[in-house]
Amino acid sequence: MxxxxxxxxxxxxxxxxxxxxxxxxxxxxxxxxxxxxxxxxxxxxxxxxxxxxxxxxxxxxxxxxxxxxxxxxxxxxxxxxxxxxxxxxxxxxxxxxxxxxxxxxxxxxxxxxxxxxxxxxxxxxxxxxxxxxxxxxxxxxxxxxxxxxxxxxxxxxxxxxxxxxxxxxxxxxxxxxxxxxxxxxxxxxxxxxxxxxxxxxxxxxxxxxxxxxxxxxxxxxxxxxxxxxxxxxxxxxxxxxxxxxxxxxxxxxxxxxxxxxxxxxxxFNSEAPIYTKVGDNAPVKYGLESNVKNSLVADGCMIEGTVENCVLFRGVKIAKGAVVRNCVLMQGTEIGEGCNIDAIVADKNVTISENRVLTGSPEYPLYLGKKATI
The missing domain is CATH 3.90.550.10 (Spore Coat Polysaccharide Biosynthesis Protein SpsA; Chain A)
Known part of the structure; x- marks a missing residue:
């Protein structure tokens, strides 16, 4: 260059x-x-x-x-x-x-x-x-x-x-x-x-x-x-x-x-990379019962539930029994046990407690604000 x-x-x-x-x-x-x-x-x-x-x-x-x-x-x-x-x-x-x-x-x-x-x-x-x-x-x-x-x-x-x-x-x-x-x-x-x-x-x-x-x-x-x-x-x-x-x-x-x-x-062209601030996080941890399909998962995440067609930012936690589909979850978001969420955009540090069901749609994704607790 x-x-x-x-x-x-x-x-x-x-x-x-x-x-x-x-x-x-x-x-x-x-x-x-x-x-x-x-x-x-x-x-x-x-x-x-x-x-x-x-x-x-x-x-x-x-x-x-x-x-x-x-x-x-x-x-x-x-x-x-x-x-x-x-x-x-x-x-x-x-x-x-x-x-x-x-x-x-x-x-x-x-x-x-x-x-x-x-x-x-x-x-x-x-x-x-x-x-x-x-x-x-x-x-x-x-x-x-x-x-x-x-x-x-x-x-x-x-x-x-x-x-x-x-x-x-x-x-x-x-x-x-x-x-x-x-x-x-x-x-x-x-x-x-x-x-x-x-x-x-x-x-x-x-x-x-x-x-x-x-x-x-x-x-x-x-x-x-x-x-x-x-x-x-x-x-x-x-x-x-x-x-x-x-x-x-x-x-x-x-x-x-x-x-x-x-x-x-x-x-993301390898010959013209997109640079960003480097985060020194631990690798992703997958639980024994986790199931992840067709998703982008950033470092620092902990996944024990099911994740399909999602983009997970750094430090996202998915508890056992939780099912997360078609979601964009920003840094620090935590999904509790037994939750079922679909078509959600969660801002940073959102917490969804146990057994919650939240559903949006591709045309109208449900947005959860920064630090929100459900």
């Missing part, structure tokens, strides 16, 4: 928090656990590092204590550096002291950081997307196309009834973006924006300074939509698997999708 000091990465840790309000009451989007041992911020951060980007800023907003604890110095991502490295950027406006309300306002808040970078290009990304992408080809297309902004998108099924923050692109044969639609009333295969943007730092400075003067806050509404005739906006297609976490159902299905080997190998 070559180091590209000509590119600055900026990650928005809290954009679209309201789409999964159950999961973000006590944490930011970037802190949401995923896949047994990861956090959502691991994906954009690892993608940037694997693309050779050696300086990354993470823009926070609220409830970011667990995010700071997870990222630390950036050592797990090889970003604990004297030059460049990982920067955790404050959410507060320089004028008025309030938190930002859109990407442009967030960028204006941390503009002094961006101005000091020597990078010629900037890549912006959110923390609500599970995918593996190499930005190298997208950057090369941006450089050769003469675009002011390149938006990374993917073809996928869009459903207005289920998506709360969809952004659909209409693109011509030369990859020029002709229209940008937000939450349109349509369904079917569309060009779905992955909310990843490439531009030069000079262009970013131009639009941010204009946004400050005009009190503009939204990159999509105030720039991509309002000024599509003033600038050249191009699109780059990402062809890998992706999961956009824009609802509790989407989060639930994105976790259980990892039980499919092809999907898991596509998201």
């Amino acid at each position: 070559s180091i590209n000091q000509n590119v600055l990465g900026l990650i928005f840790a809290s954009i679209n928090d309201s789409a999964v309000i159950d999961l973000t009451k006590l944490r930011t989007m970037g802190s949401i656990p995923y896949g047994g041992r990861y956090r959502m911020v691991d994906f954009p951060l690892s993608n940037m590092v694997n693309s050779g980007i050696s300086e990354v800023g993470v823009i926070t907003k609220s409830n970011y204590g667990s995010l700071l604890d997870h990222l630390g110095s950036g050592r797990e991502w090889d970003l604990a550096r004297k030059k460049g490295g990982l920067h955790l950027l404050p959410p507060f406006s320089q004028v008025g002291g309030g938190t930002y309300q859109g990407r442009l306002e967030a960028l204006s808040n941390i503009w002094s950081f961006v101005e000091h970078t020597k990078a010629q290009y900037v890549i912006l990304a959110n923390s609500d997307l599970v995918t593996t992408i190499d930005f190298t080809d997208a950057l090369a297309q941006h450089q050769s196309s003469g675009a002011d902004i390149t938006v990374i998108y993917a073809k996928g099924l869009y459903n207005r009834d289920k998506s709360t923050n969809g952004c659909i692109l209409q693109i011509d044969e030369e990859n020029t973006i002709k229209e940008v639609l937000t939450n349109p009333m349509l369904s079917g295969e569309c060009n779905i924006s992955l909310d990843m943007f490439i531009m030069t730092t000079d262009f970013l400075k131009q639009v941010v300074l204009e946004a400050i003067s005009k009190n503009q806050k939204s990159l999509i509404r105030d720039l991509l939509q309002a000024r599509k005739d003033d600038f050249v906006f191009k699109a780059y297609e990402h062809k890998g698997r992706f999961f956009k976490i824009d609802s509790l159902e989407a989060y639930y299905k994105a976790n259980l999708a990892l039980l499919d080997t092809d999907t898991r190998n596509n998201v």
